[in-house]
Amino acid sequence: MKKYLLLLFLSIAFSVNSQQLRFNCIEFAAEPNSEDKVAELFDKFYAEKKFKSGGVVLESLGAGIRSERTHRLVFMWEKDKWGMEEELAEFESDAFWRGVGNYINSDVPTYSYAGRIHSWKEGNTDVTSSVHIWDFKPADPVAFKKAHDKIVKDASAAFEDRTVGFGTYDVNQPNGATHWVVITGRNVGDHIELIDLMETKYTKELTKYFEDRSEVNHIRDFVVDIVKRYQ
Structure with a gap:
């Protein structure tokens, strides 16, 4: 073994x-x-x-x-x-x-x-070392990417220190998921605060995102913590 x-x-x-x-x-x-x-x-x-x-x-x-x-x-x-x-x-x-x-x-x-990384905004992972990951299957991947890129740009202040990424699973898709999104934060509490911030301060941008991204079959979401990163 x-x-x-x-x-x-x-x-x-x-x-x-x-x-x-x-x-x-x-x-x-x-x-x-x-x-x-x-x-x-x-x-x-x-x-x-x-x-x-x-x-x-x-x-x-x-x-x-x-x-x-x-x-x-x-x-x-x-x-x-x-x-x-x-x-x-x-x-x-x-x-x-x-x-x-x-x-x-x-x-x-x-x-x-x-797989592949189709969108990536680098943040400060020394500060935001907790990673929230969503696995899913979008009905229209092209529409999803467009909506993803738009909200990351339009709500850029909310993602200031956060790494945000979007991509595909191309080999051995976990639980049948075809796509993923990652957003980093300081800890689980900070991930929750980001959701609250988007729902209260960026309501217009978030509504537009959900309207434009196409239907999504949510597979799972989970959290990982960065122990070491070399680049």
């Missing part, structure tokens, strides 16, 4: 090839009380390295997750620009992932999925 996990980690970046920005996620169950040790391994491996584009995020899974998995890795990159600026020695990469694998509970199956 450990060998399988190592191979899975090493291969996850090569399954999607389409538009400008891509991502690949793998969810796993960390051994109890091992998050700090895993984070330390990530710091030692990634902290001084430079990516050709994108980066890597280690996240802990929180509210809304209905599985025994506790964490996920998110790899992001631009088309044709995957990897590090400096080529890594094979033994260095192997040793890192083998070390990470030592803190993974192999009795809990891993789960991976991948």
Whole structure:
């Protein structure tokens, strides 16, 4: 199982090839009380390295997750620009992932999925490190993207420090979801305050958004917290 996990980690970046920005996620169950040790391994491996584009995020899974998995890795990159600026020695990469694998509970199956990022507004994740994610199926994806981009622009003050993204699941769609939206915040309470703010201060913009985005089949929403981010 450990060998399988190592191979899975090493291969996850090569399954999607389409538009400008891509991502690949793998969810796993960390051994109890091992998050700090895993984070330390990530710091030692990634902290001084430079990516050709994108980066890597280690996240802990929180509210809304209905599985025994506790964490996920998110790899992001631009088309044709995957990897590090400096080529890594094979033994260095192997040793890192083998070390990470030592803190993974192999009795809990891993789960991976991948896709594209169609809209992205970068925020300050040092301040807003909690991530609210919605998975869904829109009746009209083109209309949804247009409505999404418009409200992010029209209510820009509400999203000042928040990262906001929209994209597709293209490989192994989780629970049948085809699309996703992410918005970062300080914590769960801050996510709730954003909803309240949109409903009270940006009523006109929010009404227009719901009118224009097309019908949506909500699959799930959940929260993750950024443990480490390298880019």
